[in-house]
Amino acid sequence: MNATTTATPGAPVDTPVDTHCPYCSLQCGMRLRPTGDTAGLPVEIVERPRFPVNKGALCGKGHNAAAVLAAGVRLTTPLVRDEKGGPLREAGWDEALDRAAAAFTTAGVRYGRDAVGVFGGGGLTNEKAYLLGKFARVALRTSRIDYNGRFCMSSAAAAHKAAFGLDRGLPFPLADVARTGCVLLVGSNLADTMPPAVRYLREMQEGGGKLIVVDPRRTRTADLADLHLAAAPGTDLALALGLLHLVIAGGHVDEEFVASRTTGYGAAREAAMAHWPERVEALTGVPVAQLRRAVELFVGAGSGMVLTARGPEQQSKGVDTVGAWINLCLATGRAGRPLSGYGCLTGQGNGQGGREHGQKADQLPGYRSITDPEARQHVAAVWGVDAEDLPGPGVSAYELLDTLGTEDGVRALFLMGSNPVVSAPRARHVTERLCALDALVVCDVVLSETAALADVVLPSAQWAEETGTMTNLEGRVILRQAAIRPPGQVRTDLHIMHELAARLGREKGFPYDPEEVFAELREASAGGQADYSGISYERIRAEDGVFWPCPATGEDHAARPAMSAPDAPRPSIPHPGTPRLFLDAFATPDGRARFADVSHRPAAEEPDADYPLYLTTGRVLAQYQSGAQTRRTPALNGAAPGPFVELHPRLADRIGVRDGELVVVTSRRGRASAPAKVTSTIRPDTVFMPFHWAGEGRANTLTNPALDPTSRMPEFKVCAVRVEKTS
Amino acid sequence: MTVRTRVAVVGAGMAAARLARQTLSPLLPGTLDLTLYGHEPHAPYNRALLAGVLDGRYVPEALALPTGGATVRTGTEVVAVDTGARTLRTDLGESVPYDTLVLATGANPVLPPIRGLHATDGHGSPGRELKDGVHAFRTLADCVRLAEAARHTRRAVVVGGGVLGVSAARSLAALGIPVEVVHQAPHLMERHLDDEAGATVRRALEGMGAAVYTGNRARAIEGDTAVTGVRLANGHVLDCDLVVLACGVRPRTGLARAAGIEVRRGIVVDDTLATSAPGVYAIGDCTEHRGAVHGLTGPGWAQADVLAARLSGTDPDATYTGVHGVARLTAGALEVAAFGEVADTDGDALRLADGTRGAYGSYKKLVMRGDRLVGAILVGDLAAVGELTRTYERGEPLPSRPLDLFSPLEGAVL
Numbered sequence A: 001m002n003a004t005t006t007a008t009p010g011a012p013v014d015t016p017v018d019t020h021c022p023y024c025s026l027q028c029g030m031r032l033r034p035t036g037d038t039a040g041l042p043v044e045i046v047e048r049p050r051f052p053v054n055k056g057a058l059c060g061k062g063h064n065a066a067a068v069l070a071a072g073v074r075l076t077t078p079l080v081r082d083e084k085g086g087p088l089r090e091a092g093w094d095e096a097l098d099r100a101a102a103a104f105t106t107a108g109v110r111y112g113r114d115a116v117g118v119f120g121g122g123g124l125t126n127e128k129a130y131l132l133g134k135f136a137r138v139a140l141r142t143s144r145i146d147y148n149g150r151f152c153m154s155s156a157a158a159a160h161k162a163a164f165g166l167d168r169g170l171p172f173p174l175a176d177v178a179r180t181g182c183v184l185l186v187g188s189n190l191a192d193t194m195p196p197a198v199r200y201l202r203e204m205q206e207g208g209g210k211l212i213v214v215d216p217r218r219t220r221t222a223d224l225a226d227l228h229l230a231a232a233p234g235t236d237l238a239l240a241l242g243l244l245h246l247v248i249a250g251g252h253v254d255e256e257f258v259a260s261r262t263t264g265y266g267a268a269r270e271a272a273m274a275h276w277p278e279r280v281e282a283l284t285g286v287p288v289a290q291l292r293r294a295v296e297l298f299v300g301a302g303s304g305m306v307l308t309a310r311g312p313e314q315q316s317k318g319v320d321t322v323g324a325w326i327n328l329c330l331a332t333g334r335a336g337r338p339l340s341g342y343g344c345l346t347g348q349g350n351g352q353g354g355r356e357h358g359q360k361a362d363q364l365p366g367y368r369s370i371t372d373p374e375a376r377q378h379v380a381a382v383w384g385v386d387a388e389d390l391p392g393p394g395v396s397a398y399e400l401l402d403t404l405g406t407e408d409g410v411r412a413l414f415l416m417g418s419n420p421v422v423s424a425p426r427a428r429h430v431t432e433r434l435c436a437l438d439a440l441v442v443c444d445v446v447l448s449e450t451a452a453l454a455d456v457v458l459p460s461a462q463w464a465e466e467t468g469t470m471t472n473l474e475g476r477v478i479l480r481q482a483a484i485r486p487p488g489q490v491r492t493d494l495h496i497m498h499e500l501a502a503r504l505g506r507e508k509g510f511p512y513d514p515e516e517v518f519a520e521l522r523e524a525s526a527g528g529q530a531d532y533s534g535i536s537y538e539r540i541r542a543e544d545g546v547f548w549p550c551p552a553t554g555e556d557h558a559a560r561p562a563m564s565a566p567d568a569p570r571p572s573i574p575h576p577g578t579p580r581l582f583l584d585a586f587a588t589p590d591g592r593a594r595f596a597d598v599s600h601r602p603a604a605e606e607p608d609a610d611y612p613l614y615l616t617t618g619r620v621l622a623q624y625q626s627g628a629q630t631r632r633t634p635a636l637n638g639a640a641p642g643p644f645v646e647l648h649p650r651l652a653d654r655i656g657v658r659d660g661e662l663v664v665v666t667s668r669r670g671r672a673s674a675p676a677k678v679t680s681t682i683r684p685d686t687v688f689m690p691f692h693w694a695g696e697g698r699a700n701t702l703t704n705p706a707l708d709p710t711s712r713m714p715e716f717k718v719c720a721v722r723v724e725k726t727s
Numbered sequence B: 001m002t003v004r005t006r007v008a009v010v011g012a013g014m015a016a017a018r019l020a021r022q023t024l025s026p027l028l029p030g031t032l033d034l035t036l037y038g039h040e041p042h043a044p045y046n047r048a049l050l051a052g053v054l055d056g057r058y059v060p061e062a063l064a065l066p067t068g069g070a071t072v073r074t075g076t077e078v079v080a081v082d083t084g085a086r087t088l089r090t091d092l093g094e095s096v097p098y099d100t101l102v103l104a105t106g107a108n109p110v111l112p113p114i115r116g117l118h119a120t121d122g123h124g125s126p127g128r129e130l131k132d133g134v135h136a137f138r139t140l141a142d143c144v145r146l147a148e149a150a151r152h153t154r155r156a157v158v159v160g161g162g163v164l165g166v167s168a169a170r171s172l173a174a175l176g177i178p179v180e181v182v183h184q185a186p187h188l189m190e191r192h193l194d195d196e197a198g199a200t201v202r203r204a205l206e207g208m209g210a211a212v213y214t215g216n217r218a219r220a221i222e223g224d225t226a227v228t229g230v231r232l233a234n235g236h237v238l239d240c241d242l243v244v245l246a247c248g249v250r251p252r253t254g255l256a257r258a259a260g261i262e263v264r265r266g267i268v269v270d271d272t273l274a275t276s277a278p279g280v281y282a283i284g285d286c287t288e289h290r291g292a293v294h295g296l297t298g299p300g301w302a303q304a305d306v307l308a309a310r311l312s313g314t315d316p317d318a319t320y321t322g323v324h325g326v327a328r329l330t331a332g333a334l335e336v337a338a339f340g341e342v343a344d345t346d347g348d349a350l351r352l353a354d355g356t357r358g359a360y361g362s363y364k365k366l367v368m369r370g371d372r373l374v375g376a377i378l379v380g381d382l383a384a385v386g387e388l389t390r391t392y393e394r395g396e397p398l399p400s401r402p403l404d405l406f407s408p409l410e411g412a413v414l
Helices: A065-069 A093-111 A126-140 A154-164 A174-179 A195-206 A236-249 A255-261 A265-273 A277-284 A288-300 A318-331 A373-383 A397-402 A427-435 A493-503 A514-525 A537-543 A634-639 A649-655 B014-024 B047-054 B140-150 B163-174 B195-207 B254-258 B297-312 B385-393 B402-406
Strands: A017-020 A029-034 A043-046 A079-081 A088-090 A116-120 A145-147 A182-186 A210-214 A227-229 A305-308 A341-344 A412-416 A439-444 A456-459 A468-471 A476-480 A613-618 A645-647 A662-667 A670-678 A686-690 A704-707 A719-725 B005-010 B032-037 B071-073 B078-082 B087-090 B095-097 B100-103 B107-109 B118-120 B126-130 B134-136 B156-159 B179-183 B210-214 B218-222 B229-232 B237-239 B242-245 B249-251 B267-269 B280-282 B287-289 B326-331 B334-340 B348-354 B362-369 B372-379
Touching: A017 A476, A043 A065, A065 A634, A079 A093, A093 A116, A093 A412, A093 A439, A093 A456, A093 A493, A116 A126, A116 A397, A126 A145, A126 A373, A126 A412, A126 A468, A126 A493, A126 A514, A145 A397, A154 A318, A154 A341, A174 A195, A182 A195, A182 A288, A182 A318, A195 A210, A210 A288, A227 A288, A236 A265, A236 A277, A236 A288, A236 A318, A255 A318, A265 A318, A277 A288, A277 B297, A277 B326, A277 B385, A305 A318, A318 A341, A373 A514, A397 A427, A397 A704, A468 A514, A476 A537, A645 A662, A649 A670, A649 A719, B005 B014, B005 B078, B014 B032, B014 B297, B047 B140, B047 B163, B078 B254, B126 B134, B134 B140, B140 B242, B156 B163, B156 B229, B163 B179, B163 B195, B163 B210, B163 B242, B163 B326, B195 B210, B195 B334, B195 B348, B195 B362, B195 B372, B267 B280, B334 B385, B348 B402, B362 B402, B372 B385, B385 B402
Parallel strands: A116 A145, A116 A412, A182 A210, A182 A305, A210 A227, A305 A341, A412 A439, A439 A456, A613 A686, A645 A670, B005 B032, B005 B100, B032 B071, B100 B280, B134 B242, B156 B179, B156 B242, B179 B210, B267 B287
Antiparallel strands: A017 A029, A029 A043, A079 A088, A079 A456, A468 A476, A613 A719, A645 A686, A662 A670, A662 A719, B078 B087, B087 B095, B107 B249, B118 B126, B218 B229, B229 B237, B326 B334, B334 B372, B348 B362, B362 B372
């Protein structure tokens, strides 16, 4: 039973379709068998054993993904609000779309084009992300577009670009992780956030490889580790420099690699000398003996990887922190070589592709810079507009949200696939800003907390109902294929953009057939860093995904240093895609990787007498992001029904609270309350809250929007709080 | 046209380098003219790692510290300061104007009152140079000379059993040199450790091949032109051809004193790191702040960070109110951390000793007053060092079972 097709009207209901999970960046392969049940679950999820990333395995989120397809859970008709403060009511598409378009036009006329804004998401397909960027720049002609991916990978992306000249989450397929000698995993709890990836770590360990996990909590992932370094929140940068120091002191620098393939080592070495082991111990709380052990393990194997996730990245020094971890790879020659390198574990389903095709304020498709005249020319030509008419760079996600409804801010916002009421930092303030808009138009599959504030809500199709490509954490472009049709009046996001563009005077240029959009994306990305021009739906199906860059022909192949395919293909032979980057050279102009000149600095907000504890935030196994989908999935929500505050028994003892009792957590930005979860697996100076919930237990009420100067990443992972028992 | 502010820093040691890096890195290049004047021939380096140069773990050049692009005048001694005219004079006779002066003159090693330390001059009276084979252990140059001498040494004696002396003895022992430590106090590192901890360190040093004589004073260095031994107060002579002096340091305050700046034990600074003279600040080992003088890097760098925030404008209101110093020694496999009050004469104390742990056994002690931690010692097992120092520095109340502080995270592995 190999037949895999996209759903067509009249196709037999039991024709199984190969597709991918709607959740995280692994994009596990799965097979959907339509059930024909329109009242219950319309598809059955079955194993797709041959897809290489997950080999058939799924986590609870994947297994239960069909629940959100059920009719009772989701939006099935457009909704509009007749007056501020009034209720949402059902409406027809024409009315809803007319209202949305009129709101954008009015705001644009009254306040200027930049008073209309677009906020996208890292869960959108490449086609949607691409078309959303085009919609902003061509239909709305606004510079104000950014997306929630800014809150995910932007720090790693900036550090990646600076060091290697190119930003792709992993420079190698996940399968390589199983064969490396040591993995240093920094601030990732992948055993909870992407469980099917654990197998690669286990295989590595079974083969004699070592796992080092850096986390202020002894998470399920840290439990797997050969060595757990429980560094204080916000000190990963010091830790990385301390390890580099010991690498230097121990004579483990790969001098030949440093000399032949890097630049900037001198300054990095000096910075490391200012972070000697005893000082790093004082900054991080990690004893020198553990620092030494970590270096022994890391340099003791012939190959090694450093993988970071949100822990080190969601800091106001996230870019420098990632740069410091990359330095460790460069100094030890653990980069640009087989089974070695630095990688970022992307979070959202299309966190990778979502940042390549133009929904980021400063980017155009193909990972092009919006300030680069050549890039503007190329993309403008594809779009059939004048390059001079393309807006310049806009502002970053938090800055966009922070100024909503203000004099210089956005007055009418088009929001797609994001739930900032729950997921943005300083969320109470952001909610106030959303309410201050003249108009909020939201496309979503469910009535999220943010959609509930909207003036116009447009119900959109979801993963099993539409086709489109995603790019997973490996840089593998994969294809989601529709298995069923959406219920009720639900339309695809592409269709919605098509209709809105037409109402804004752009009848053409916004196709809604995904393959047609992909064809245009290929053209727009051609010659860019994230070159998709050689990728087709057909190839993706045949090859279990294609790794970018993949130009249309092999002509440029030899000239492009980023690519390291085994044999240089001749023109006319299709480019094989690029599973492994940088093996011959890095993607910088001179082919050398750059050391970052970085030093530790404190978090924007350190504990003090009034707010004596660190708060760090994160995820739990059964929930995903703002919980919009998983909280509506009974099997998942039953396992993790609400927020909690994790704290150490000694802290609990001090404030007189027992497990399960309600505690109030207060920061300079607000207060949240949730039951205490007392566990000795967390540092006694730190409390942890998962961020999947709205309301009283909303972790992001507390978080600090201090931004990284380069990536504009907010400091989700560390702020100062006090914790009290409720009276 | 605006004239760039000229900041002159006297000294190019650790505090000076930190100040330069932290002041300049947030500023655009050329905003501020910052010059370090160092009398040593080397660019700023990490003094905390000198024992590692001695035992060969670091090559001297690898110790260089970042200075944020400051101008560094090595081998240039500032010999006078005119705080009224705001000029300084170097040993080359230059007169250099400044807007802001920072004294980071550091500390000098204390030379103990021992006969025969110095070589005799042509007339048979003691000269200024240390006798051949007698070494101070403060600067990189000292260390390089010592490392060179150590290559031909048969036996060495370290005078002083504080942090520096223990560290030097361990490095010499690691080079395979028979080494003996002479220490005046009844136990090693008595400024930071109680007797039991001192005994643990002693056992560790002995395990590394060093001999330790506590409660003994070196009276004289034997030998006419070169060292042949160290005579102790009890009359014994320890044969050796190398002597390392590790008897502590004293703030270098001569320049400040001569300039009329208030000096007590160190150069007196307030919470803004200002001295008694307008436009003159001081940081690091040369200072005395709220009566405290210490030779530890932590407080010196905290001072540098505060002054840098003020000079760069990133936090013009930053103040330094003092930090707790933590004494920290890593000597091969021996790790020691100690802070605060370590004697348990009037407070409650808890001790845990485990002779089987690690290479040399472990010893841990908490000193408490009421529900607060006022001091602690960790020898040989530092898993709880972060937890203890935080509890102490933040003044957190002790847990109901204070010994729990020794437990790191559940199941943590080392």
